[in-house]
Amino acid sequence: MTQPDTVISNTTPEELEGVLASAAEAARPLADLRPAERAALLRGVADALDAAADKLVPLAMEESHLPEARLRGELARTTFQLRLFGEVLEEGSYLEAYIDPADPDWGMGPRPDLRRMLVPLGPALVYAASNFPFAFSVAGGDTAAALAAGSPVIVKAHSGHPRLSLRTGEVVAQALVDGGAPIGTFAVVFGFDCGVAALKDPRIKAGSFTGSIPGGRALFELASSRPDPIPFYGELGSLNPVFVTPGALAARGEEIASGYAASFTLGVGQFCTKPGLLFLPAGHGLDETIVSAVRGINPAPLLNGRIAEGYSDGLERLAAVPGVSVLVDGAADGLVTAPSLVKTTVPVLLEHADALLEECFGPVSLVVEYAEDDELLAAASAFAGNLTATVQGEESEADAVAPLLDVLRDRAGRLLWNGWPTGVSVTYAMHHGGSWPATTASIHTSVGTTAIRRFLRPVSYQSMPQAALPEALRDENLLGIPRRVNNVLTTDDVKA
């Protein structure tokens, strides 16, 4: 097991070659496991991680500076989603099995027997994030989705928590070996150059990433410029604006103020769903309440020095804009940072959109006063793609709010009502995505059960004999899964 003083070397090109060759070897046997067999593997990984919690959590605390309760909760989320994908595999709809029996009377001319299902894309390269050392890292959502799909996974560890990455990787790898997974199903690699070399390798069939806009963009361009371009699913930057209506202000101003302060400082403001802007009606009178709530939050260490530096720079950038005032200045002292609060108006926001609509990672947020509904719509329209957008309103204002929701739907992957965007639930209906720059692939999600699709591709079989078909597509419904036969959903066998 890893000792606290273990030095972790970068993966060498020779080691990487072995990892890639092994992943390529594993691809077909892993794909050929029945969905229920892969579900058992995922549960085995979840059980092993839960069992290792007392070893993993202290490592995570040490490397990420995040508190124990948060990290235990995050690990629980991580193992929950592995098990949830197990359920998805057993239910079987994810295979999208379609069977079109031959039809001599088909409208465009006789139709041959056609059967379609999704199969794994092949080895996936997952870039771990720093801000969720469990849930978006070695055994995080992307790994769970890719393994569930049947794609071998190579994780490029984040430099922010190398020992945790190594140890988590050992736990996952051992659980997979114990469960009988093909050798090469899973590996962790280390180092920037290794991460770049792996993405260029033809054995890698998809990439996924959670992190910064410049980093994600560079990798996306690498993936797109390969001789054989591959899909690259990057979850990048998001501002997550929150719009408060006059009705909501009147009804629950204090509650909104405290909810806001708690949400933008959660995880020391290092969540991709941090509310970066709060739009309040002019004359809202909440400044003192918010300032007091923000001042009440204890300073806490950021993940690493680079983030601390970015936070200080960002704060400076915001404060330098004419028309922006700093209500709370929580400038970082080393890694330890108190939250900051800045304030402006919609006209200033629109005039300095370049500076003010750029994500600033860390516990800072911008209160923006709007004078009337038109100003609110103009501000909402200024946003590019976001993971979330939130309206705090009253149901009696539905008509007034409708145009705002319309504008926001074009700009966000998730629309919230009277909630806060942090605390992303892992469910069937969750969508964690959005247009650029929220993601590089707006039609996909990185959280929720439909995240599995990113690692699957369709294959059709035409007039194939029963014995040569995958089990999922034979007349007899051997897997007992829902299938669309002639576009009607059924779990029945197909009549020969």
Place this chain on the structure above:
Amino acid sequence: MTQPDTVISNTTPEELEGVLASAAEAARPLADLRPAERAALLRGVADALDAAADKLVPLAMEESHLPEARLRGELARTTFQLRLFGEVLEEGSYLEAYIDPADPDWGMGPRPDLRRMLVPLGPALVYAASNFPFAFSVAGGDTAAALAAGSPVIVKAHSGHPRLSLRTGEVVAQALVDGGAPIGTFAVVFGFDCGVAALKDPRIKAGSFTGSIPGGRALFELASSRPDPIPFYGELGSLNPVFVTPGALAARGEEIASGYAASFTLGVGQFCTKPGLLFLPAGHGLDETIVSAVRGINPAPLLNGRIAEGYSDGLERLAAVPGVSVLVDGAADGLVTAPSLVKTTVPVLLEHADALLEECFGPVSLVVEYAEDDELLAAASAFAGNLTATVQGEESEADAVAPLLDVLRDRAGRLLWNGWPTGVSVTYAMHHGGSWPATTASIHTSVGTTAIRRFLRPVSYQSMPQAALPEALRDENLLGIPRRVNNVLTTDDVKA
């Protein structure tokens, strides 16, 4: 109406600006139509095209040099798929409506009410192909899929059939106006520069293309290098190899010979699913039969001079490879071309893969002799992504063929048994795609009902009041569509 001598000018930048502005304006009203209303629009377009057949088909004959029966069949296919997408809209599964009611006992902690569905991506730019002047052109599959999804469509007309494009565009646009579609739902633009400028415009949210590898690659890179990258669905090159087993040769050698000759010369060899290579057991003794079948096919005009030139060049490239012999030399005389047949062996193919595994558009195919199963597997493994791969075999050979099918599944979007890849049926289970260079987006199809997904993105609503939800996601199942409630499919209302 367009006269035969109409001169079609390139769309000017000012005109393009108007088209883009209008498409952007149309996006939301088009998205807000009920699926059944969009179905009616698609049927209206189909009816109008059918009614205009006697005007459109002669224009298509003149510009494409393809025969009347083929073009009437293609138009029937085109209107069939518009109507089929209408069915898909009315059935409603395509919306992927998921409802997760709030759950205080959810495994990772209390879950808020989450509801997810697919919404249109926004204006799509469709690059028409030359080889299917109806089915992959102005009113072709991409247009049908995008309109069905609710995305306005701008078609970049192919220079090979400008007058047909203009006239088809008029018919489509008029039918949409007559059906009450928002102004800006559909437009056709002309000219290379216009096609490039449109793809760079931020109002365009997706691109789709059917054509050559270099053309598609250039546009894919343009789409990926935008400040805000967008999905680009290019269907590019494919070799569509056919592998004949010893058993199939013995049982049906003559039939295979004639089927092959007919398939690779269909549409004067200008199909993306043309079988470019036929693998036969050494000593097959079919040369004469195939040669005779090929010689029996009448010369016919290619689509245009550029294709004729490419065909001649390709033929020369193949013939120049040492170890390749020309069995039938159908070199083009102007546009008019007789089919050609060349022949080699697996060792030569593998040694000269660069020259021999490059698509040659037009009526030419390569017979490749293999000495044993290992050679066949080595040859199959040499292929990159393809739209199709075919095995001609006997069911008694299932065990021997299984490894070949395994290799091919990794390399093709559609696997055929004892058929020919040309003649792509439009059905629910059809997949017309594959890894690079078959497409730029291997997890999507350009034919079949699931092609609609390319123009849709998910949105989740969290804790949203009923009145603010889209109809598809309200407790009451207003559209009567199948929805997954707590991941169980139902058409019932959700109990409050």
